[in-house]
Amino acid sequence: xxxxxxxxxxxxxxxxxxxxxxxxxxxxxxxxxxxxxxxxxxxxxxxxxxxxxxxxxxxxxxxxxxxxxxxxxxxxxxxxxxxxxxxxxxxxxxxxxxxxxxxxxxxxxxxxxxxxxxxxxxxxxxxxxxxxxxxxxxxxxxxxxxxxxxxxxxxxxxxxxxxxxxxxxxxxxxxxxxxxxxxxxxxxxxxxxxxxxxxxxxxxxxxxxx
Amino acid sequence: xxxxxxxxxxxxxxxxxxxxxxxxxxxxxxxxxxxxxxxxxxxxxxxxxxxxxxxxxxxxxxxxxxxxxxxxxxxxxxxxxxxxxxxxxxxxxxxxxxxxxxxxxxxxxxxxxxxxxxxxxxxxxxxxxxxxxxxxxxxxxxxxxxxxxxxxxxxxxxxxxxxxxxxxxxxxxxxxxxxxxxxxxxxxxxxxxxxxxxxxxxxxxxxxxx
Numbered sequence: 354x355x356x357x358x359x360x361x362x363x364x365x366x367x368x369x370x371x372x373x374x375x376x377x378x379x380x381x382x383x384x385x386x387x388x389x390x391x392x393x394x395x396x397x398x399x400x401x402x403x404x405x406x407x408x409x410x411x412x413x414x415x416x417x418x419x420x421x422x423x424x425x426x427x428x429x430x431x432x433x434x435x436x437x438x439x440x441x442x443x444x445x446x447x448x449x450x451x452x453x454x455x456x457x458x459x460x461x462x463x464x465x466x467x468x469x470x471x472x473x474x475x476x477x478x479x480x481x482x483x484x485x486x487x488x489x490x491x492x493x494x495x496x497x498x499x500x501x502x503x504x505x506x507x508x509x510x511x512x513x514x515x516x517x518x519x520x521x522x523x524x525x526x527x528x529x530x531x532x533x534x535x536x537x538x539x540x541x542x543x544x545x546x547x548x549x550x551x552x553x554x555x556x557x558x559x560x561x562x563x
Numbered sequence: 564x565x566x567x568x569x570x571x572x573x574x575x576x577x578x579x580x581x582x583x584x585x586x587x588x589x590x591x592x593x594x595x596x597x598x599x600x601x602x603x604x605x606x607x608x609x610x611x612x613x614x615x616x617x618x619x620x621x622x623x624x625x626x627x628x629x630x631x632x633x634x635x636x637x638x639x640x641x642x643x644x645x646x647x648x649x650x651x652x653x654x655x656x657x658x659x660x661x662x663x664x665x666x667x668x669x670x671x672x673x674x675x676x677x678x679x680x681x682x683x684x685x686x687x688x689x690x691x692x693x694x695x696x697x698x699x700x701x702x703x704x705x706x707x708x709x710x711x712x713x714x715x716x717x718x719x720x721x722x723x724x725x726x727x728x729x730x731x732x733x734x735x736x737x738x739x740x741x742x743x744x745x746x747x748x749x750x751x752x753x754x755x756x757x758x759x760x761x762x763x764x765x766x767x768x769x770x771x772x773x
Contacts, residue, residue: 356569356701357596360694365601386567388758390693391575393710395747397756406765424678432673439675460753463642465649466710468634472685473710476730479689480696483600484570487697491566500603500676500683512767520686537605543670546607548598555616557722 354491362531363486366447366495367440369528375405375448379492383525386488387453392477394465399478399520402452402511413502413510413522414444420501439540442499448526452511453482455518478520485523495528564701572741573696576657576705577650579738585615585658589702593735596698597663602687604675609688609730612662612721623712623720623732624654630711649750652709658736662721663692665728688730695733705738 384401392398404410421441425433444450455478467473486496499522507519537543594611602608614620631651635643654660665688677683696706709732717729747753 480693483690483693
């Protein structure tokens with residue numbers, strides 16, 4: 354599928370997972386796409402923990418539900434009302450989940466390009482996640498990034514070594530369709546920002562002439 | 564161009580920039596692709612500062628050269644010898660640069676999905692960078708991420724507001740070609756890791772059966 358079509362179709366999926374079989378050859382192509390991402394010093398500091406164990410998914414879903422409740426309690430009544438209609442994850446419904454992690458020890462200590470910016474390896478891991486997301490979209494699958502969790506809980510759940518940090522829990526798998534408008538915009542949570550507001554030229558205070 | 568072709572062709576470019584004109588309509592498509600990335604709570608916390616002022620580029624290039632020297636001095640003699648042949652940036656040669664920033668105040672305080680993970684907005688900014696990178700590749704342009712800089716220096720150079728953090732300096736523009744093998748692998752700095760080593764199933768210590 355054409356890159357721009359994929360970028361335009363990609364959504365953060367919560368509601369549209371079919372739970373149908375996850376074709377291993379599709380999964381392999383998606384993981385290869387992620388693994389082809391750029392990385393600082395060519396460290397490829399990511400790992401992918403595939404989760405299809407129902408018990409693990411259930412324990413994570415329960416943890417996320419608790420964090421959702423805590424967030425809801427922090428909101429004003431108006432925002433809490435809007436939030437109450439928003440589904441924030443598809444952990445049980447999606448065919449599988451992929452925990453993406455970052456290992457700062459890979460290639461260390463002298464990581465070319467991470468000398469001045471400690472977070473550069475974390476950035477690389479996110480580039481791999483976007484490749485994974487786009488590849489899944491091209492394959493007719495969906496991806497939903499769940500971020501209502503505490504990192505130590507997830508590290509314990511999947512048994513990460515102490516140095517390794519969880520970066521994302523991604524719900525992944527076939528979907529019935531992809532929505533055209535992001536869920537949060539349809540639910541009235543937040544509207545998208547015009548690109549022109551985000552573009553500056555030769556300094557923050559000088560907007561682009563384009 | 565097909566997504567998988569783009570992902571396979573994409574390189575981190577230092578040497579192949581032509582410095583030729585940066586077609587504004589191409590640049591617009593690339594920025595639109597970046598801006599279509601997913602973001603935590605639909606905050607779209609990124610900004611793009613386009614840099615084509617030769618004076619700004621020169622000051623940044625001089626700063627980067629200093630940081631390169633400091634990194635080189637930290638290496639063992641063997642590694643320093645390998646590193647001495649590696650070009651780490653194409654700041655002067657590329658048609659333009661794009662500084663990508665992260666604004667944690669956008670949509671704050673109650674950012675849906677950033678309640679438990681403070682870095683989630685930073686992650687979103689990286690997803691936009693990967694979209695930009697892939698779109699540039701599809702357009703026959705190249706992107707080179709420069710990370711040999713100190714964040715306060717870059718913030719000062721482009722006049723970022725105090726809350727806004729620079730995430731990347733990207734050299735961007737037309738290229739003569741893209742190499743098939745990453746520069747760092749060709750230079751003997753580091754080889755790529757097999758994907759199979761990065762895939763686990765239902766826990767870190769249990770490798771995937773696939």
